[in-house]
Amino acid sequence: MKKYHALKTACRLTGIALLAAVSTSVFAHPHSFIDMQTTLVTRDKNLIGLKMVWTMDEITSADLLYDAGKATPDSVVWKKLAAEVMARVMAQHYFTNVYRDGKPVNYMRLPSEYTLSRSGDKAVLEFVIPLAEPAPLAGKPLLISTFDPSYFVDMTYKGAQALHLPADAAACKISLFTPAPNASLQAYALSLDKADAPPEDMDLGQQFAQKVTLQCQ
Numbered sequence: 001m002k003k004y005h006a007l008k009t010a011c012r013l014t015g016i017a018l019l020a021a022v023s024t025s026v027f028a029h030p031h032s033f034i035d036m037q038t039t040l041v042t043r044d045k046n047l048i049g050l051k052m053v054w055t056m057d058e059i060t061s062a063d064l065l066y067d068a069g070k071a072t073p074d075s076v077v078w079k080k081l082a083a084e085v086m087a088r089v090m091a092q093h094y095f096t097n098v099y100r101d102g103k104p105v106n107y108m109r110l111p112s113e114y115t116l117s118r119s120g121d122k123a124v125l126e127f128v129i130p131l132a133e134p135a136p137l138a139g140k141p142l143l144i145s146t147f148d149p150s151y152f153v154d155m156t157y158k159g160a161q162a163l164h165l166p167a168d169a170a171a172c173k174i175s176l177f178t179p180a181p182n183a184s185l186q187a188y189a190l191s192l193d194k195a196d197a198p199p200e201d202m203d204l205g206q207q208f209a210q211k212v213t214l215q216c217q
Contacts, residue, residue: 032153033057036146039164040174040214046134047142047214049112050096054125054155061123064116073117082116085125094129095155096146105142106132137172137216147209157210172216179209 041049071077114127
């Protein structure tokens, strides 16, 4: 029982828990879906941040939208919910890694801006991760990946069109790589039930994570 509650807590890292009504015949373990979009924030031919838009699935959004009720977008209610969700995301380092030449690119602990809103039956979290120091666009490629290490939250770009370059980065190319895990790994991931969790050192989420590459001249 304690292990089950720990898994529910992990799924709340994006701000809400999955409802128990999710059918285990479809997903053999708790699962939440986030549709991502990312826009590079640049200045003077440097990357200075990442603007992210996370759209949560209807079930994942249900608790948040219920709490928000009929509150207006600029109300204290939405601001409080946004702060609660953002705090959980920040606690996991935004679920995001940025690397150049095998070395991590650091970013600020606090987002420069963030909002939470409603889009139909879905909750949408928007925020900007500011880099600790500007990273020159030119040079070795920047590698960006966003994922939940446990694999219980599926964080996915629907395609390369979900990645956006600003006008002053015309000399850059941004590409998306989606891994194709082998059948045995997929079967293992789907075999996890509500009382299971993959070993931490397995880093299951990373094996399914998409990779974004930014290469500029």
